[in-house]
Amino acid sequence: MDGYPQVVTRYSTISFLSDFGHADEFVGVVHSVIRSIAPEAAVVDVTHGIRPHDVRAGALALARSAQYLCPGVVLAVVDPGVGTDRRAVAIEVGEGASVLVGPDNGLLASAVAMVGGASRAVELAAPELQLPRIGSTFDGRDVFAPAAAHIANGVDLADFGPVIDAASLMPGLLPVIGVEDGGLMVEVLWIDHYGNVQLNIGAEDLAEWGDPVSLIVGDHRETIARRGAYRDISSGEVGAVIDSTGLVSLAVNGGSAAEKLHISASDELRIEKIDGPPPQSTAVTLGRMQ
Amino acid sequence: MDGYPQVVTRYSTISFLSDFGHADEFVGVVHSVIRSIAPEAAVVDVTHGIRPHDVRAGALALARSAQYLCPGVVLAVVDPGVGTDRRAVAIEVGEGASVLVGPDNGLLASAVAMVGGASRAVELAAPELQLPRIGSTFDGRDVFAPAAAHIANGVDLADFGPVIDAASLMPGLLPVIGVEDGGLMVEVLWIDHYGNVQLNIGAEDLAEWGDPVSLIVGDHRETIARRGAYRDISSGEVGAVIDSTGLVSLAVNGGSAAEKLHISASDELRIEKIDGPPPQSTAVTLGRMQ
Amino acid sequence: MDGYPQVVTRYSTISFLSDFGHADEFVGVVHSVIRSIAPEAAVVDVTHGIRPHDVRAGALALARSAQYLCPGVVLAVVDPGVGTDRRAVAIEVGEGASVLVGPDNGLLASAVAMVGGASRAVELAAPELQLPRIGSTFDGRDVFAPAAAHIANGVDLADFGPVIDAASLMPGLLPVIGVEDGGLMVEVLWIDHYGNVQLNIGAEDLAEWGDPVSLIVGDHRETIARRGAYRDISSGEVGAVIDSTGLVSLAVNGGSAAEKLHISASDELRIEKIDGPPPQSTAVTLGRMQ
Numbered sequence: 001m002d003g004y005p006q007v008v009t010r011y012s013t014i015s016f017l018s019d020f021g022h023a024d025e026f027v028g029v030v031h032s033v034i035r036s037i038a039p040e041a042a043v044v045d046v047t048h049g050i051r052p053h054d055v056r057a058g059a060l061a062l063a064r065s066a067q068y069l070c071p072g073v074v075l076a077v078v079d080p081g082v083g084t085d086r087r088a089v090a091i092e093v094g095e096g097a098s099v100l101v102g103p104d105n106g107l108l109a110s111a112v113a114m115v116g117g118a119s120r121a122v123e124l125a126a127p128e129l130q131l132p133r134i135g136s137t138f139d140g141r142d143v144f145a146p147a148a149a150h151i152a153n154g155v156d157l158a159d160f161g162p163v164i165d166a167a168s169l170m171p172g173l174l175p176v177i178g179v180e181d182g183g184l185m186v187e188v189l190w191i192d193h194y195g196n197v198q199l200n201i202g203a204e205d206l207a208e209w210g211d212p213v214s215l216i217v218g219d220h221r222e223t224i225a226r227r228g229a230y231r232d233i234s235s236g237e238v239g240a241v242i243d244s245t246g247l248v249s250l251a252v253n254g255g256s257a258a259e260k261l262h263i264s265a266s267d268e269l270r271i272e273k274i275d276g277p278p279p280q281s282t283a284v285t286l287g288r289m290q
Numbered sequence: 291m292d293g294y295p296q297v298v299t300r301y302s303t304i305s306f307l308s309d310f311g312h313a314d315e316f317v318g319v320v321h322s323v324i325r326s327i328a329p330e331a332a333v334v335d336v337t338h339g340i341r342p343h344d345v346r347a348g349a350l351a352l353a354r355s356a357q358y359l360c361p362g363v364v365l366a367v368v369d370p371g372v373g374t375d376r377r378a379v380a381i382e383v384g385e386g387a388s389v390l391v392g393p394d395n396g397l398l399a400s401a402v403a404m405v406g407g408a409s410r411a412v413e414l415a416a417p418e419l420q421l422p423r424i425g426s427t428f429d430g431r432d433v434f435a436p437a438a439a440h441i442a443n444g445v446d447l448a449d450f451g452p453v454i455d456a457a458s459l460m461p462g463l464l465p466v467i468g469v470e471d472g473g474l475m476v477e478v479l480w481i482d483h484y485g486n487v488q489l490n491i492g493a494e495d496l497a498e499w500g501d502p503v504s505l506i507v508g509d510h511r512e513t514i515a516r517r518g519a520y521r522d523i524s525s526g527e528v529g530a531v532i533d534s535t536g537l538v539s540l541a542v543n544g545g546s547a548a549e550k551l552h553i554s555a556s557d558e559l560r561i562e563k564i565d566g567p568p569p570q571s572t573a574v575t576l577g578r579m580q
Numbered sequence: 581m582d583g584y585p586q587v588v589t590r591y592s593t594i595s596f597l598s599d600f601g602h603a604d605e606f607v608g609v610v611h612s613v614i615r616s617i618a619p620e621a622a623v624v625d626v627t628h629g630i631r632p633h634d635v636r637a638g639a640l641a642l643a644r645s646a647q648y649l650c651p652g653v654v655l656a657v658v659d660p661g662v663g664t665d666r667r668a669v670a671i672e673v674g675e676g677a678s679v680l681v682g683p684d685n686g687l688l689a690s691a692v693a694m695v696g697g698a699s700r701a702v703e704l705a706a707p708e709l710q711l712p713r714i715g716s717t718f719d720g721r722d723v724f725a726p727a728a729a730h731i732a733n734g735v736d737l738a739d740f741g742p743v744i745d746a747a748s749l750m751p752g753l754l755p756v757i758g759v760e761d762g763g764l765m766v767e768v769l770w771i772d773h774y775g776n777v778q779l780n781i782g783a784e785d786l787a788e789w790g791d792p793v794s795l796i797v798g799d800h801r802e803t804i805a806r807r808g809a810y811r812d813i814s815s816g817e818v819g820a821v822i823d824s825t826g827l828v829s830l831a832v833n834g835g836s837a838a839e840k841l842h843i844s845a846s847d848e849l850r851i852e853k854i855d856g857p858p859p860q861s862t863a864v865t866l867g868r869m870q
Contacts, residue, residue: 024483318626370811371810
């Protein structure tokens, strides 16, 4: 600008997460659109198995993955509001280390917070950086994929549309925990492919309630002991292990704890001491997911 | 050729669609075979979630994707007739812009038609451009993947086998619609991952029947209004949106229209005016899928 | 080494198999970790659809794929014993042609045997070649992926940890067949995506029992004729075809033989002659899977 060459930041990796599933060609079409625009960029599929429309599950998966993703562009699409006036956005983090692209519906919020917050954000508005829209139902193809590819190519965020105040971005829904009537109320963040049940507490939160603890799921009460590995859980027992994100997961050796305990994502569970008075603390931390 | 150097056309992208699913190693073995022969080519997975043996569903997915795929080789395998005398073919389109490789069973026909028809076609017969066959059940690995890779490397179609008259290629099955007894008979082309129900009509076809219209599914009658986005569909309602291919899709906000209406792919449905006489027109177009 | 430059072997392909599924971000995180360490290496996903914890199914899928994989690193993770003292290993085969990385639980054994056995093996112990572990449940991310990437980059196996005697590696479980009371006892190795039922016998093993043969599944008896292709199987019939690994598979034309016969992987079935005395031979081979 004014004779000074602009520094162009290119990105070699686009990490891609969605609820598109693998039954249809949605993922493949997005890959094709990206490759048409940015043939040098590598696309890493984070997952496309997010439950349809489940923005919260997508946000949690992105937050769990964030620290392992390659610096670059992160394209995330779980977008039940597609076609409405919800904003399409690009959010720069780490002073340009990475850029997250997706709908402004809370999907990106936790991941952005985990890496230190937004250093810049814009609305994806410029039609010349989008595909001609057919219908209004596939912004992944028509808006987000072209944006991710152009950003990988070095197009500046400012070219996409008006700057957004980062404070106006939709925040993530943070699950809360707390002590109630002498029990610890916790929330199920995630049921993984194996049936492990991730809770929104860390090892130290659980330790305050003894070992083993009593877990209440609806009308059912189960004794849960802390175990070092899945294989250390006895047959017929449900154990508590520290999982790969540092949170407490309920697990069954070689089976599904979710199935055994009839637990679904977002369920609220209750933990109690097996005997003795409950802990006095009321401030409870969220562990690494905070 | 008589001293003139032959122009070699290489392709950097192989777009790959199949009904192989992700439970087994079929897709991975095809990728490995391609990479062994053409390590420079990038393979883009369009989808492998086509219902087993469903040539029609594969043809429709390919037609929906076609305009977004990178120029290059398109490898498509939905092949219930593997091991019989159905032909294995390579079809050049756009005077060499792309080459489609797969079984001659109608799978490729719609995509070929959408890009202007075949400019050349050959049968994949030359054994030296195939892998030694083990069994007769996996031509994806033994015939089609090596062909796609060799074509990407610049091997000329003429080297694969005898030229085929394009008119002799198996045509695609085109769903038909028509007016019957004052109602519009339509066919379900596709149920997507979200449960949206794609019909074989465009916006203008539907408009002739008013807004809302009456939809008859077996014994059930449902009132369907045109909506601009999934989110604009009221709770409990089934709406009609223009989907990402330009056709009419029945949808439920945050849920599955297919489940709600008990609709499957290939079902025939009936649309009627809610009141007043039916449209007089009898010639109905197929929209973009024609 | 005393002034002599060490020859560095780099690998351009990492073939990756697991039971991680596609519902979560496990596969994507492993890809990201690999790309962070070895951005030049291409990752080919063999399959991630192995049934959770099913080491035997993973070993069989790897053995079926082995001869088609690109030379390089093979990363295989089906690891129900993660977090216990089961060893993490890297096994060199073909004097350095390829290196297999995974848990020492039998998963790698059949593939190693198929390519001529181990020429070197080490335990993955060096913490500086791993990620800092969070929890003890995701060695795919923290131990195996970094090892695969560093090996692709040319890090010598000796740097990872102590050399292991190849004879001490966990052997694969080889299914056995045999003649019992005038019938041939066979085992189901694999039910594929289409419902084809792979048996642990080759064409010549089956031929000894005539054509057609009688198949006994629990209380049910089915007549099975040898067919050249799926399409050659009559409607309502179950046929025996030679599948893409050279073994006998039971199949239904356009449908699932496993569903029709209520057969699961690992089931034991019995084959009998339809008439006449049984074969006298008792030594039966395993075909290509041996």
